[in-house]
Amino acid sequence: MNAPLAHPVVGSTVLDVKGLQASIGRVPVLRGVDLNVGAGETVALLGRNGVGKTSTLRAILGLLQRRGGSVAFQGADIGRLPAYKLSGLGIGYVPQGRGIFPVLTVEENLFLGLRSAPDPELVEDIYTRFPRLAERRFQAAGTLSGGEQQILAIGRCLMRKPSLILLDEPTEGIMPKLVAEIRREIAAIAKRGVAVLLVEQNVRTALALASRIYLMERGQVVHEATSHDLTTDPSTIHRYLGVAL
Numbered sequence: 131m132n133a134p135l136a137h138p139v140v141g142s143t144v145l146d147v148k149g150l151q152a153s154i155g156r157v158p159v160l161r162g163v164d165l166n167v168g169a170g171e172t173v174a175l176l177g178r179n180g181v182g183k184t185s186t187l188r189a190i191l192g193l194l195q196r197r198g199g200s201v202a203f204q205g206a207d208i209g210r211l212p213a214y215k216l217s218g219l220g221i222g223y224v225p226q227g228r229g230i231f232p233v234l235t236v237e238e239n240l241f242l243g244l245r246s247a248p249d250p251e252l253v254e255d256i257y258t259r260f261p262r263l264a265e266r267r268f269q270a271a272g273t274l275s276g277g278e279q280q281i282l283a284i285g286r287c288l289m290r291k292p293s294l295i296l297l298d299e300p301t302e303g304i305m306p307k308l309v310a311e312i313r314r315e316i317a318a319i320a321k322r323g324v325a326v327l328l329v330e331q332n333v334r335t336a337l338a339l340a341s342r343i344y345l346m347e348r349g350q351v352v353h354e355a356t357s358h359d360l361t362t363d364p365s366t367i368h369r370y371l372g373v374a375l
């Protein structure tokens with residue numbers, strides 16, 4: 131497993147979000163979100179339903195209209211760039227619900243939207259990592275299970291060699307056997323130096339994968355902590371999320 135998926139620059143900030151505001155219609159959904167992700171770091175956004183986690187990812191990508199604040203990627207302001215340009219810069223996005231086209235084959239989904247011929251080494255690497263995708267490469271993606279579709283969506287994102295991936299609830303609605311596999315894959319991606327901003331409902335998954343956690347309430351980050359601190363003092367998780375660890 132040594133295909134080059136990214137070129138880590140240890141210690142530098144990959145994503146820097148300051149005071150991000152956004153509305154849906156007239157309703158403000160983000161009221162000044164501040165967060166950052168370092169190169170090769172996995173950071174998770176946690177919060178109760180409807181606090182604005184998905185909206186944060188969408189606003190970073192420009193899929194939700196920003197009303198204020200700034201978004202910098204590798205030190206450059208991307209606030210005015212249209213969403214479709216971001217993939218070329220090295221920002222990958224795996225949306226909630228995965229965005230898989232069920233009537234296209236697994237391989238067609240994997241190669242979808244690439245601007246140049248797929249890198250054969252990378253294709254080989256992805257099929258080696260995910261043998262289930264290799265076995266079904268010419269099968270309609272709609273025949274895959276939810277977990278396999280999630281893995282396909284992650285694979286498609288990796289085809290573009292991102293240095294940052296925004297992952298929205300990758301384990302939602304996935305059977306437990308595949309949750310472990312998806313967790314392993316996210317950890318493997320991070321190990322290769324790709325930065326990950328993860329939105330998760332599953333607190334244990336978030337704590338296992340991320341080194342830092344941002345807790346959101348009502349469209350803002352209200353608390354930041356290391357996973358280690360949250361694990362050793364679960365009262366913070368209980369206070370913000372209402373769940374016991």
Ligand SMILES: Nc1ncnc2c1ncn2[C@@H]1O[C@H](COP(=O)(O)OP(=O)(O)OP(=O)(O)O)[C@@H](O)[C@H]1O
Nearest residue numbers: 154157159177178179180181182183184185186331
């Ligand atoms: N299309 C929409 N129209 C109107 N309001 C919306 C729309 N999408 C989201 N919202 C509202 O925006 C707020 C933030 O939603 P968002 O999906 O970002 O939250 P979330 O933290 O990701 O929640 P969840 O975990 O339920 O996905 C919520 O109050 C939600 O009801």
